[in-house]
Amino acid sequence: MPHPSSISGKSDLDWSAIAAELAPVEVIAEPILVKKRSRDFFWYSPILDRQLKSCFGDLVARPATPAEMAHCLSVAARHRAPVVLRGGGTGNYGQAVPVDGGLIIDTTAMGRIIEIGPDWVRVEAGCNILALNEALKARGRELPIFPSTQDMATIGGFISGGSAGIGTVTHGMLRDPGNILEIRALSAEETPLEHVFTGADVNLIHHAWGINAVITELTLRSVPAQDWIGCIASFATYPDCHRAAIALAASTEIERKLCSTLDARIGRYFDRLRGIVPEGRAMLVTLIPRGQMPAFRALLADHGGSLDLEMGEDERQARKLPHVFDFSYNHTTLQALKTDRKVTYLQVLFPAPVTVAKVEELLAVLGDDVWMHHEFARLDGRLVSFDLPLVQYTTDERLYEIMAIYEAHGCPVSDPHKSVLEDGGMKKANMAQLALKKRMDPHGLLNSAKTRSWPRVRDLAPEAIAALEG
Ligand SMILES: Cc1cc2nc3c(=O)[nH]c(=O)nc-3n(C[C@H](O)[C@H](O)[C@H](O)COP(=O)(O)OP(=O)(O)OC[C@H]3O[C@@H](n4cnc5c(N)ncnc54)[C@H](O)[C@@H]3O)c2cc1C
DSSP states (O other): OOOTTOSSSOOOSOHHHHHHHHTTSEEEOOHHHHHHTTOOGGGGSHHHHHHHTTOOOSEEEEOSSHHHHHHHHHHHHHHTOOEEEESSOOOSSSTTOOTTOOEEEEOTTOOOEEEEOSSEEEEETTOBHHHHHHHHHTTTEEOSSBOTTTTTOBHHHHHHHOOOOBTHHHHOOTTSTTTEEEEEEEOOSSSOOEEEEEGGGGGGTTTSTTSSOEEEEEEEEOEEOOOEEEEEEEESSHHHHHHHHHHHHHOSSOOOSEEEEEOGGGGGGOGGGTTTSOTTOEEEEEEEEGGGHHHHHHHHHHTTOEEEEEEOHHHHHHHTOOOGGGGSHHHHHHHHHTTOTTEEEOOEEEOSSOOHHHHHHHHHHSOTTEEOEEEEEEETTEEEEEEOOEEEOOOHHHHHHHHHHHHHTTOOBOOTTOOSGGGSTTOSOOHHHHHHHHHHOTTOOBSGGGOTTHHHHHTSOHHHHHHHHO
């Protein structure tokens, strides 16, 4: 029977008593606020929307220091309360949705920038990414990779839930050596212990959706800041646009920080670009260092593109325009969803070598309900692209038929309509991450609903766990 204080309707714990024990940590018990903090951007997917919209936590705690975080985890462990960490709540697959109910730990009060070194920064997990980038900029540095959600997202949420972003076309994936230098994380037990992860071990926690550790502090690489010019160029056809994007992404002369291509039809959702980018033209969205604009203009001339928008940061603010990256990554879909809730998306890898021929091959077989949108990236050191197409959603069956078409043409799909880790890009359980969960989260409290394989690993003998850890 759920306890009367349970908002999720799934818990028999006395949440009023737990709230009292959490003192002096700030708690939020107002049902409407707890429900609000139980959501992320899962509603991008009509399938996840059906599955997750009624999943809520029971109480929110908002620790302001690592010591307060440890106190929250200790209280949760004593009561065997499920725990979900929450940063900005911008994840797309219900990563931060408390499917089993329980305690939501909001990290946003734990956002100190601890130290900025010559080419690195040490920061608490709850730091807002825009604030972090601004602090770095004041020292002539910036993050090599950041998500298009930087205004809302936390750095801990990005490292736990994200994988790539603005900068990936040059600096690779977050998981690549040298991007994440150190992770400090707490275990979820009666007496939480701090563990320090460096080298390849950072990937035991990166992109684990908070299932196996609670990140308190991160040391990340920084790179020299640039005076970025946000550019949107347009082309007569998508293949023309794609050809120019491949040349830009592969260029050794132009240090672009973003390289996105968008089907002309997507432009109808971009109200803020009306009168700037002509209708009916495919778009190349990019960030170019000011000094390299002549080389970029030459590249566009070679590929038949016209430069419709170029703006430095001061001009952007003066014109009250969005950043160009507000039309890239998962923001592209968000622009469409603002006016059309029938739209959804996919995540598809176009492996190396990227070619216009592969795009033309897919354009010929995909229906009018799929509008391509590619993000160029460096994956394992090679140039690839991720297609995050807008899909005019009709039925689940059609959505999976589209995924099957991509797969049949050699383009693997990371299904964004599933809310467990095993169904994402890797398509299998990450046993090393699960072995770490057994060590750091012995009671299985941390976001366990997001891994199908946990019940199997939970019951393994210590020797079997040691073998998984290699
Ligand atoms: C419009 C839009 C654009 C996006 N663009 C990008 C993009 O460019 N690149 C990209 O990779 N993603 C992108 N995303 C996904 C998402 O924004 C990123 O993953 C983001 O950085 C998450 O940060 P957050 O603070 O909102 O995390 P949350 O959504 O709050 O959490 C994400 C996951 O991390 C866990 N978590 C949070 N804090 C901690 C912690 N301290 N310790 C352990 N686990 C923790 C949560 O439990 C959850 O599983 C986008 C999403 C949207 C809606």
